[in-house]
């Protein structure tokens with residue numbers, strides 16, 4: 001299926017040939033009539049033409065779509081186009097802001113001082129606390145063993 005613009009094909013439904021309309025070639029074989037056979041409509045350059053592909057003009061498509069509740073709403077189409085442009089602009093803004101955020105996070109990371117290590121005094125206190133805990137556990141184990149032995 002493809003959209004045909006700027007080429008006045010014969011519509012398989014209304015048999016019209018309108019240069020200003022868009023057509024959809026449905027890529028489907030269709031056993032239609034031969035048009036432009038009547039001498040009164042024959043003009044120079046107009047030849048009889050067999051309609052053997054399902055091709056619909058946009059007006060017929062709109063009419064057909066109306067049967068299933070769809071319609072051509074040009075105001076809605078215009079709003080969609082406008083909103084699409086607004087969204088595209090917002091996407092660009094978001095991309096720029098995300099870039100700034102990444103740069104600021106990098107700068108913040110460079111400014112944040114590393115976590116300080118323990119001073120020698122703090123290290124000594126840390127070791128002493130652990131030593132006290134170890135002694136308390138050992139004393140408790142000895143007391144338990146003594147009580148068990150009786």
Ligand SMILES: [Zn+2]
Nearest residue numbers: 011014057060
């Ligand atoms: Zn048509």
